Amino acid sequence: MYLTRKTFKRIASLLCIGISASYASAQAAECEYVVSNEWGSGFTAAVRITNNTSTPINGWEVSWAYTDGSKRTSGWNASVDGNNPYTATPIGWNSTINPGSTVEFGVQGTKGSGSAQTPVVTGDVCSSGPSSSSSSSSSSSSSSSSSSSSGSTGSTSSSSSSSSSSSSSSSSSSSTSGGGACVCNWWGHSTFAICENQDSGWGNENGTSCIGEQTCRNDQSPTSGGGVECGSSSSSSSSSSSSSSSSSSSSSSSSSSGSTTSSSSSSSSSSSSSSSSSSSSSSSSSSSSGDPIARVDNPFVGAKWYVDPVWSGKAAGEPGGSAIAGEPTFVWMDRIGAIAGPADGDGLGLRGHLDEALAQNANLFQFVVYDLPNRDCAALASNGELRISENGFEIYKNDYIGEIVSILSDSKYRELRIAAVIEVDSLPNLITNLNEPDCAEANGPGGYVDGIRYALQQLGTLDNVYSYVDIAHSGWLGWSSNFGPAVNLIGDAVGDLGSGINPISGFVSNSANYTPVEEPYLPDPNLQVGGMPIKSADFYEYNNYLEELSFVTDWRNAMVSRGLPSNIGMLIDTGRNGWGGSGRPSGVSSSSNLNTFVNESRIDRREHRGNWCNQSGGVGYRPQAEPHAGVDAYVWVKPQGESDGISDPNFPIDPNDPNKQHDPMCDPFAQNRYDSQYGTGAVDNAPHAGRWFPEVFKILVDNAYPPL
Numbered sequence: 137m138y139l140t141r142k143t144f145k146r147i148a149s150l151l152c153i154g155i156s157a158s159y160a161s162a163q164a165a166e167c168e169y170v171v172s173n174e175w176g177s178g179f180t181a182a183v184r185i186t187n188n189t190s191t192p193i194n195g196w197e198v199s200w201a202y203t204d205g206s207k208r209t210s211g212w213n214a215s216v217d218g219n220n221p222y223t224a225t226p227i228g229w230n231s232t233i234n235p236g237s238t239v240e241f242g243v244q245g246t247k248g249s250g251s252a253q254t255p256v257v258t259g260d261v262c263s264s265g266p267s268s269s270s271s272s273s274s275s276s277s278s279s280s281s282s283s284s285s286s287g288s289t290g291s292t293s294s295s296s297s298s299s300s301s302s303s304s305s306s307s308s309s310s311s312t313s314g315g316g317a318c319v320c321n322w323w324g325h326s327t328f329a330i331c332e333n334q335d336s337g338w339g340n341e342n343g344t345s346c347i348g349e350q351t352c353r354n355d356q357s358p359t360s361g362g363g364v365e366c367g368s369s370s371s372s373s374s375s376s377s378s379s380s381s382s383s384s385s386s387s388s389s390s391s392s393s394g395s396t397t398s399s400s401s402s403s404s405s406s407s408s409s410s411s412s413s414s415s416s417s418s419s420s421s422s423s424s425s426g427d428p429i430a431r432v433d434n435p436f437v438g439a440k441w442y443v444d445p446v447w448s449g450k451a452a453g454e455p456g457g458s459a460i461a462g463e464p465t466f467v468w469m470d471r472i473g474a475i476a477g478p479a480d481g482d483g484l485g486l487r488g489h490l491d492e493a494l495a496q497n498a499n500l501f502q503f504v505v506y507d508l509p510n511r512d513c514a515a516l517a518s519n520g521e522l523r524i525s526e527n528g529f530e531i532y533k534n535d536y537i538g539e540i541v542s543i544l545s546d547s548k549y550r551e552l553r554i555a556a557v558i559e560v561d562s563l564p565n566l567i568t569n570l571n572e573p574d575c576a577e578a579n580g581p582g583g584y585v586d587g588i589r590y591a592l593q594q595l596g597t598l599d600n601v602y603s604y605v606d607i608a609h610s611g612w613l614g615w616s617s618n619f620g621p622a623v624n625l626i627g628d629a630v631g632d633l634g635s636g637i638n639p640i641s642g643f644v645s646n647s648a649n650y651t652p653v654e655e656p657y658l659p660d661p662n663l664q665v666g667g668m669p670i671k672s673a674d675f676y677e678y679n680n681y682l683e684e685l686s687f688v689t690d691w692r693n694a695m696v697s698r699g700l701p702s703n704i705g706m707l708i709d710t711g712r713n714g715w716g717g718s719g720r721p722s723g724v725s726s727s728s729n730l731n732t733f734v735n736e737s738r739i740d741r742r743e744h745r746g747n748w749c750n751q752s753g754g755v756g757y758r759p760q761a762e763p764h765a766g767v768d769a770y771v772w773v774k775p776q777g778e779s780d781g782i783s784d785p786n787f788p789i790d791p792n793d794p795n796k797q798h799d800p801m802c803d804p805f806a807q808n809r810y811d812s813q814y815g816t817g818a819v820d821n822a823p824h825a826g827r828w829f830p831e832v833f834k835i836l837v838d839n840a841y842p843p844l
């Protein structure tokens with residue numbers, strides 16, 4: 137029945153091609169197909185539906201067909217049926233297209249004869265006559281990309297919430313950095329655009345949306361990809377990536393010696409300094425194929441970072457989201473099935489992402505390894521598919537890590553630097569949560585240590601992979617009673633991986649958490665207020681670290697003292713720890729009451745510091761290389777807008793990950809698990825972990841700091 141109705145609608149919509157000119161459609165969306173990239177036998181394209189009317193479009197269905205033998209192989213942000221013609225429908229969150237806004241979905245495919253074809257997109261929503269477009273932004277489209285539009289006019293409306301071409305003032309943005317003026321033209325695919333504004337960081341160009349534009353990054357020549365033109369100093373993408381690797385020798389990895397594993401009491405900003413820059417970079421060892429790849433000290437320096445088009449499309453579709461949609465986020469391999477990608481081809485697997493990274497001419501790809509047996513042993517929201525008691529370790533080795541490593545070994549990816557975050561929250565659970573049976577089991581054979589060592593050893597055979605092991609965050613391991621044991625356990629787990637295996641590149645903190653990089657008004661945890669150190673306030677509970685920066689600095693020093701290479705670097709997930717917005721304090725409190733002083737001064741506005749699920753944080757520092765000595769990069773590990781866990785205790789099962797459950801910490805009406813006098817602070821109506829959660833995305837964007 138359903139299929140029949142769909143087929144009928146498809147045929148009907150295709151028939152519209154012939155008659156559309158003679159009657160005005162009820163809707164007036166512009167439907168466009170834009171080839172974003174093509175190479176050898178493949179291509180990617182974006183289909184954009186722009187609502188040029190003054191009323192929202194609720195639900196849409198569009199179709200297209202190739203006549204040259206091209207085939208769609210996968211895509212993102214739409215549910216696609218059929219096999220030439222193809223018919224796309226929304227995937228829930230992108231069903232409504234507000235006036236002036238654009239919904240965009242992606243197509244990846246193989247080409248027929250010749251260059252990538254640009255078929256006409258048809259559908260009931262697509263208008264054909266002149267529209268009432270309020271187009272104020274001119275000529276957004278342009279020259280270099282090939283596109284076809286079955287919509288009303290060539291010009292498009294401008295909308296701040298729009299995802300796409302329509303909002304960009306496009307064509308030539310210029311940047312004077314990188315040794316030559318860059319003139320950057322419309323690149324053809326808005327969500328692949330990467331923008332830089334020298335004044336305010338990534339994402340925005342002179343206060344207008346950057347989506348649809350690409351400017352030249354200051355530390356490399358722009359790539360040759362679609363339509364970007366550069367001034368005199370331009371060079372090819374391959375030479376840009378090799379020059380960028382050599383530029384990394386001055387990297388972040390400075391070491392301050394002297395601090396020891398028991399240094400947690402020295403705390404805070406004290407230990408950051410002494411920058412003796414290590415130059416132990418560029419060693420090269422055997423590689424799985426071809427010539428050795430030169431390893432760099434800090435893979436983030438001078439790199440062109442991959443932008444996940446799936447996340448980017450979703451972000452751009454949310455109000456205000458275009459300000460961050462061009463930023464690089466991590467891709468999570470959160471189950472074996474994620475490696476191949478969704479069975480229906482809607483979404484990208486690991487290869488799809490890597491191919492897309494090549495198509496973007498990126499040379500840095502970031503992903504998370506996240507499928508240990510007994511995963512998330514002390515919580516429920518992200519329980520995984522593998523169990524130690526059900527042969528989980530063998531499956532992890534063979535079907536998960538083995539599969540990932542086999543794909544990464546493909547020689548076509550060898551020029552990509554691959555930054556891997558290893559198993560979020562796992563080893564920290566072995567420090568503090570052994571009273572949980574799942575964690576106790578994970579502390580034994582075939583558990584977390586064995587799994588992580590196996591992952592590091594396998595990934596360590598590839599010279600272009602850079603592994604960063606997760607160390608939770610300061611609000612978890614910051615007490616000296618946790619810090620010291622964690623240094624020992626994690627230090628042992630990651631050390632001595634074997635001869636010929638690359639050591640880890642460092643550690644990552646705050647993955648998917650909300651702890652700020654700095655507490656600008658509380659720089660000294662030992663400052664006395666009312667006769668007590670501020671770390672003794674209720675919010676900090678005598679934790680030595682109030683922020684990530686001092687925590688990771690001391691962690692790095694402790695690890696180097698323990699024998700890890702002195703050029704290891706730290707990553708901090710800054711995706712959601714900005715804590716801006718109207719509630720952000722603007723100075724230090726004048727209260728003499730300890731708790732009042734702390735509560736009025738701290739930017740971390742969680743009700744309780746242990747709250748981890750769907751908090752009302754804010755987008756933090758934009759991804760950037762070497763922001764501080766010893767810090768390789770600020771990164772966005774947890775993509776904004778993806779839920780931390782489902783809020784409803786009577787939840788439906790997630791078909792992707794049937795083991796994910798409801799954790800009371802995700803229920804806004806539950807008590808805090810760690811201290812029942814507090815709530816959870818979780819935002820209500822949350823879907824399962826990893827699923828798109830627009831409400832929380834909006835909060836994060838609204839509370840961004842630095843502001844967007």
Ligand code: BGC
Pocket residue numbers: 468470517518648774775778779780781825826827
């Ligand atoms: C979830 C993963 C998801 C990741 C990123 C985790 O909490 O368990 O499934 O991929 O967050 O959103």
